[in-house]
Amino acid sequence: MSNLAAANLWQRKTRSAISIFGIAIGVALLLVLKGMLSGTIDEIANRMSNTGVDIFVYRKFEIWGGTEQMPHSYGKAIEDHLGPDRIKPLISIVQDKIQVIGKVQQENRVWGVSKKNLSALNVRLAGENKGRFFKDGSFEMLIDGRLSKHSGLDVGDTVRYLNHDWKIVGIHHIGVGVRVYVPFDTLQGLKFDRKGASIFAVMCREGIDPQQVAGQIKETRDANNEKLDVRPIVSATMYETFRKEARIIDDFANYVTIVAMSISCLVILLTMYTVVVERTRDIGVLKSLGATRFFIARAIITESLILCVLGVAVGVGLSYFAAWLIPTISLLNVTIPPQWVLIATLVGLVGGVLGALYPAAVAASKDPVVALTYE
Amino acid sequence: MPILKTIDLKKSYKIGSRWEPALTGVDMEVEEGEFVAIVGPSGCGKSTLLHLLGGLHRASGGRIFFDGDELTALPDFGLAAIRREKIGFVFQRFNLLPTLSARGNIEIAMKIRGLPTDDKVVEILKYMGLGDRMHHKPREMSIGEQQRVAIARAIVNKPKLLMADEPTGNLDSDNSNRILAEFKRLNEEHGQTILMITHNSEAAAVASRTLRMRDGRIIED
Structure with missing residues (x-):
């Protein structure tokens, strides 16, 4: 047959x-x-998880790519509600998107993070000869090794973004957070008029359950006793969350x-x-x-x-x-x-x-x- | 007792709105071991008769008895079983499967019967003088060789009846003589019952008995 x-x-x-x-x-x-x-x-999900952050707090109804502004008072309310015994000081992040970078014409997320928080987020340079971290308040930029390869950009090159020329000062290791980092205060000034952030990154103290903390964040109230307009996403469940999104x-x-x-x-x-x-x-x-x-x-x-x-x-x-x-x-x-x-x-x-x-x-x-x- | 018998066998075909008779009442008998030729002019119903006797078509009337079975009473799968186990066909146009080799064409008949394909295929190809052609496809063989493969395929399952429909119709005289000699050899050496349709009187002369048809009936035995 x-x-x-x-x-x-x-x-x-x-x-x-x-x-x-x-x-x-x-x-x-x-x-x-x-x-x-x-x-x-x-x-x-892996990149978010590799930052060591336990919970990412976004504005309500925002998903992982969200760029909406949240007031600083939200961050303070969360810290006050949970207390230093349960969580480390929050890391404020301004999130934005860049459409064109070098030869790459594909949307990439940009995080504005203060220089001291780069290390807290496990961001490290891709090698000894891969430049340095940016200075706070500057128009300097870090991109990851993969974006560097595809965009054809390297340390010393300039990128046009938000009507400014940004100098690439370092190539960071791939697989942590986002592909593009810029100074927090510079991006905050350009996007949010130096007020607030898009993401509050929460790291729990040892032995504290992030799920429980996320639940408490949802219940946090501001000075007017109003519930915060936020959406906490636990890193460990990010894959499932993204799949639902x-x-x-x-x-x-x-x-x-x-x-x-x-x-x-x-x-x-x-x-x-x-x-x-x-x-x-x-x-x-x-x-x-x-x-x-x-x-x-x-x-x-x-x-x-x-x-x-x-x-x-x-x-x-x-x-x-x-x-x-x-x-x-x-x-x-x-x-x-x-x-x-x-x-x-x-x-x-x-x-x-x-x-x-x-x-x-x-x-x-x-x-x-x-x-x-x-x- | 005859191996094949028909009683008032009739067949009509619908052409447009009217029925055209092809067989108008055929009564015949074939004994086991006979080599019978059915002759007659084109359109006299020879091929129709062969198709009915071989269980390829259904009669419009009358009865056919073959080796203890009444073909006219059998369902389609019963007729398929008769063809598979008791009848071998040789056609004018050889009708070999073009994608299979000579050996494959014979093996397929055994596979359809559910028999294992073994050295018997090689033996039968050698018997037909095709020992060196077994791996050739039909298009790589001469027409005479193709017809010998068709005969090998028809007899590989040792059928009770070998039916041949104008087996020399597409052959030159040399190949025709060789094919007819094969039929005669099968009949005389192995007692193979053969029913051959032909309009060629030389071919018919090889048979031991000749039935003559005209206008859908047998007019001479």
Whole structure:
């Protein structure tokens, strides 16, 4: 059976290759999309976690990219409410976004942090010859090694940002916080008129549960006894939080799953239907040899399964190639979740088998004499 | 007792809104071990008769008995089983599967029957003088070789009846003589029952018995 199917596929190499490629595209589309979603969230969650911050406090309704201003009084209220026995002094961060940096035309977050807090956030230089930290109040900038590589910028280069020229004074180690750091007071002056911050970073004292602290932050009240308009996100649960925030992308990925399955289904349907029409005479021969309807249908489905297995294999291969290539040419990350390789495989195979059912039924029900005399 | 018997066998085809008779009442018997040729002009119903006797088509009326089974009473899967186990077909256009080698074309018949493919395939190819062609695809073989592969495929499962539909129709005289000689050898050396349709009187002369058809019925035995 598989010999016949393989021989038939080999006979029409170009068509088989196109079908395999069609299925592979569907599978790769699905895996790369899921991989980019996972890779991006994974990387951001890791980078946030590597800062050593236990809780990031944002303005309410803001997500991790939020740049809304919060008054300093919020920070003070949180410190007063929790007390120095439970938390270390808060780190104030002004968060902004930079759209173009060197050759990179992709939005990157910028943190305004005071020089002394860089070390508290585990930011360190990428090497001995990678410059120095910025001076507070200056128009100096730190970028990470990956952004430096992709943007073509290095220590001594200048970046135009917020209508000012910023001098890159250091390249910091990748994987901590954000890719771009500038002095807190400079960015605060430009964005918030020297008042407030976008994020209050909370580090708990040893033995204090961040979840409990986050709950207490939500209950904190200001001088007017009003609840603070804040949203605390615990670093340890950041991955799950981000996934919830990105649910719309997840939903989109699920629609892509359906589209991918439909593509596989259609590719196989068209291919196998053409095969059945083209091999009508062969089907008649098989029937004259006593092949049952089941045998004929199985021959068609086996052929489609071979196409699907090869298509899935090529698709998974393409996805892993993309997972390697995309981060080398951009700042995006692709992490293909292993369970999605399984899902994509099932999508490819099930889509293929579903697509083969109709052609298989057509082949199985052919009249042997009509088939034998088909021209 | 005949291996094959028909009683008032009829077949009509619907053409447009009217029914066109192809067989108008065929009564015939074939004994086991006979080599029977059915001859007649084009359109007399020879091929239709072969298709009905081989279980490829259903009759419009009458009955067919073959090796203890009434074909006209069998469901589709029953007819498929008869074709698989008891009948071998040789066609005018050989009808080999183009993607398989000579060996593959014979093995597929065994696989359909559910038999293991073994040295028997090699033996039968050698018997047919194709020992050195077993890995060749149909397009790489001469028409005579292709027809010999088709005969090998038809007899590999040792059918009770070998049916041939104009087996020399596409062959030159040398190849025709060789194919007919093969049929005769199978019949005489192995007692193979053969039913051959032909419009070629020289081909028919090889058979031990000739049935003549005209206008959908047998007019001479």
